[in-house]
Amino acid sequence: MPLYKSISVNSQTTVKIWKIEESYDDLLQPLDLKSESLERVLSMKSELHQRGFLSVRHLLREFGYTDQNLFYDVNGKPHLKDGRHISITHSFTFSGVIISDKEVGIDIEKQRHKIAIIAKKFVDYEFNYLDENADDYVQKLTVIWGIKESLYKLFATPGMLFKDHFLVIPFMLEDKQTVAWIDYEDKKYRYNTAFLAFEGFTCAYVIP
Template structure:
């Protein structure tokens, strides 16, 4: 399937999402990979991971980039050679890429009940406004996880903890946006976050507020 969704949250930022319906061979057909990336794909044991990797390259092509335009720093954060900011995500049958003139992070997660079991591992403050009896409890947990993962990717700083250093301001599912904070090394960083749901998945992305 070609491009699934494109969003333009502002004039400097574009989000593109791909629904992965193609086979590995179909995805590989029109994509050039650097030798090191070819080797990386060949080492992947999961067919789903291989297809996710290639779908991201198709998204890069939608932005006018190739595999050669992408590189990673020592903290594992992706960068583009032209200096624009990029963040990448894939989960099961969806992948996403956001490109912006400012620092940015994105995450996609499948909505699953088991997130309730690990909620205490990634949030504390947020329990103050969440209600386990809320019909949207799992949805809200998934939004919070996606936002915090987006912040983690954006900040790309060793030692950053979801539990200790990030928080998400109360929100309603219908809002599709909220403010989030990183409080790290006695400095507070404020971010505008956007979230939305599709086909049992949640996507969130974060930009400096």
């Protein structure tokens, strides 16, 4: 399947999501990969990861870019050669890319009950408004994780901790948006966040 969803966040920012239904060969065939990208995809042990990697390159094409336009810094953060900002995610059968004139982050996660088991590792302040007996507990945890993962990708600073440095303001699932903060080394940064659910997955993304 080609493009699954395209979201115009604002005049400078677009999110595109791909549902990965093609075979590895069908995804690889039309792409012009850099030698290091081809080496990377061939070294992946899981075909699911290979297809995720390749589907992201198809999303780049949807934006008018190719694999040649993309590079990674020492922290593993992706960049575009023209100076626009990009963030990338893939999870099982979905991948996503956000591109903007501003710093951005995106994450897609499968909604799974096991997130409740690890909640204490990434949730602190948010326990004040979460109800672990509520029907939407797993979905809300998945949103919080996705937002914090997106913030981490945007900031790309080693040493940051989801639990200690990231804060997600109370929200309802139907709001589809909330505000998040980074509180790090005596500085505070505010971010607008949005999230959506589809086919048992949650996508979250953040912009300043």
